[in-house]
Amino acid sequence: MLSAKHKTGLVFFPAFDWAISPTHPEREERLLYTQDQVFEEGLLDIDGIIEYKANLVEIKDVQRVHFCAPDEKSVMTESHFISAGGAKTIADAVMKKKIEKGFALVRPPGHHAMRVVHGGRGFCNVNNEAIMIEYIRSAYNVDRVAIIDTDCHHGDGTQDIYWHDPDTLFISLHQDGRTLYPGSGFPEEMGGPMAAGTTLNVPLPPYTSEEGFLYVIKELVLPILDDFKPDIIINSAGQDNHFTDPLTNMHFSAQGYADLTRLLKPDIAVLEGGYSIEGALPYVNLGIILAMAGINYSNVREPGYDLSKLRQSDQITQVIERTCDHVMGNWNARELIRNRMKSDKKFDKRRRSIMYDTDGFNEHQNETIRICTECGGVLKIDSTSDIGQHILAVHVPRKACRACREQGFEWYDSASETYDMIILQNRDDDTYQVRKKT
């Protein structure tokens, strides 16, 4: 009888009654054919594959990660609570060792959701992986986390959340930002002064195929993981690198995704994008589940799969090799780069404009981080959105040093009353305080 080599848990939450809009790619139908394939293959009958029912996340889980303006309920629908809850359910089962591996097949996705949330961007409102990771960090003895984002779009939300966190390695493989939303994710984006190098970006040329993806995994991602030694590996498993995806231009395949999963060995995978709902998702998801469970997937093949037509050019191969060398160089030089970024400053500042394409407005941020040699550094973000909210968000990191903690309190206490909201997110003692304009 068929049985899983690795006991694998699934949360399948297709949200058959939720869409961004009726004809939006993120609509009710998205996982329908994936469900058909999963059911028809009899995956849930396999010994060692267990399906879990998604629980809802609590507001508290969201507040460990995000600053939602004006509040969580205003920027999240029920489906967001369940989708993030699905990831949390799977993480709980993995941490309690009920399963070895887990895959949260949930929608809506989350990797474009940044730390401050005024609305939806890139079909995402809250970051499912980050909510899950910060939950397991507070509930279990987990410190070092690696997130490998294999969605075709740069995981700019996850990058933003972990930009200053030296304990979270974030590596994103994606189609070159010059050719695709959100237009970011270049090797120069490496993280803030205390955490440079734990954010790594690998832009890939359009039409990159299996060969290119697997090269990056083998030659870059796996050696860096060996170096970083994470307690847990998370895969943001977007499936839009598939050659049939309507929104992207890549040449990846179901076999490729399964091979990638086998090599990467993620403890937890969370579904992100992927909008070829008939031609790709049923097969890619099948491949990923079988690979996680350690079951033979060599016979998983989508219609139209022709390796000779999908092969990447030599020029693409060269570009990818150069990019990998470049990123590996950055990783190796991370201490040097951090020191250079810190120089002898007391604070580091950046100004940014963030586009909320899904909801159609912009946000403007002034971010200040305290340069610190003891911890990740306390952070404050002055954020204004076009739709009206002006907030001050203060983030005290996990394991914060005393000076950073006190700086955080000082920022929170002394903030002027002109803000609509002043928020103190204290990850050191797991609290979240809000002061609203009276």
Added chain:
Amino acid sequence: MIIGLDVGGTHTDIVLVGENGLERKIKVPTDTSALFQTVLTGIEKITENIPSEKIKHAVLSTTLTTNAIVRNKLSPAGMIVSGGPGIDPEEFRTDGHYSNVSGSIDHSGREIEPIDKKQIEEIARRLKSQGIRHVGVVGKFSARNPDHELEIEKIIAPYFDKIFLGHRVSGHLNFPRRIATTFLNASVYPIHKEFFEAVKSTLKQKGISIPIYILKADGGTMAFDASIDFPGQSVLSGPSASVMGSVAFAPADKETLVMDIGGTTTDMAVLINQVPLLSPLGIEIGKYKTLIRALNSYSIGIGGDSVVRLEGNSLKIGPDRIGPAMAYGGPLPTPTDALFVLNKTDDVSGDKNKSIDGLTPIAEKLGITVEEAAFEVFDLACQDILTAAREMIERINRKPVYTIKEVLTGYQLNPRHIMVLGGPASYFAEHMAQISEFTVQPVPQWSVANAIGTALSRTTCEVTLFADTQKGIAMAPGESFSKPVKSDFTKKDALELGYELLRQKALQTGADIDDLDLDVLEDLEFNMVRGFRLTGKNIRIKLQVKPGLIHQYKMITDKIAAM
């Protein structure tokens, strides 16, 4: 009047029910090596001096096919399976005569690869030369598009006596289970056919000419003639017989747990307002996971004859049964012995002293009296059964759901009432009520409730229909139905069509026109968007005739309850 006959492991219960309630009831010993004789004797005895025309029909629940599967005495059957891409179909091999052939259909019913006629002819010739007469044909996604199975059937028809097609056994998507189900149908077909034809013709010779129905695992019945094409439906009907025998006496507006406390096991099922809960996919028997509709029942290894032993200083009951209770000459103490010691039995054939002897060593080790030890055993048996019942409810409530509405409104089962059947039912009922949050009630006439349930169950069936207005088609492959539809075809239209197909199917398989209690199991409708444009609707409908009792039941069961 209706005959209900339920073949059990040790004896067979036969009842005759009619306007006077339970007109007759008898028990005959089950001779598993001559099941035919057992059934015949039962029917002959129960109909003695009653003219054939007074009997409307007989419903039989037999262990014939169940035993064949459990004892691995299946007739060889050929399987022709087209898997296409996905998990290697070799993983689902049923027996030596299993071939994986080319051809593939995708999740939307599109042909991806055609079948290879030559390959299939070769296999057919080979199977025939090996003496195979019955064959199952199963394609992946045949429930979405049965064309390949139909083409293969056409090619191999000249070679075999009977061919079973995967898309006919169920509308559910589950290829491995469809293979197992089709295989079981093909391999129990010869014994099923032979048995019931013999029953029918022998009864006819004896002047008892009545329609024969069989009981199914979903608590419904099916005309014997219709069952020829679905003999697998007769598998594991035993547990449903008892559950259906409890339905009439269960509260009409409450959730009820039904427990059949037998010798080896206790079987449990759930009724919601008198309607039994079905298992999501189908029965599991031996190594086979199937799509054969079944009640959601759960069995634990605790019964009257379970072995009682001490592990350290704690008592343990079951899950094994070595022999009967010591009171009846068995080798080891059992909960039944505990009942003897506590004088909680009406049975005079057992020897209480042997029960005392059996429980004395346990009592001594625990440093308590033998009566106290007996009470501990009895109490533990009740506790264990209740724990299992709570676990079963929890497991049902854990079942994943796929819409926000279901998550937020999440219907959670929370039964507060238990009905028990089985030898010590009344004593167990009393004690379980004392130690738990449940109200507990023994089923009236529990000793033949299984046969009463068999007699009074209505004919059930299920229909799966789907429509794809982008392709312009509505299909119910299980019913060999398809028709073109326009883009304005709606879920409401699909439901109407589904109800019509269901009514036809129910009547064809033996339903009474007054017993068509129809029910929606699934109704989903999705917008299909291609290239950011709405191009059609994908509609999925599952309808059933609910398991339940025939419309005349009340007049019968009211009298039974009053007996």
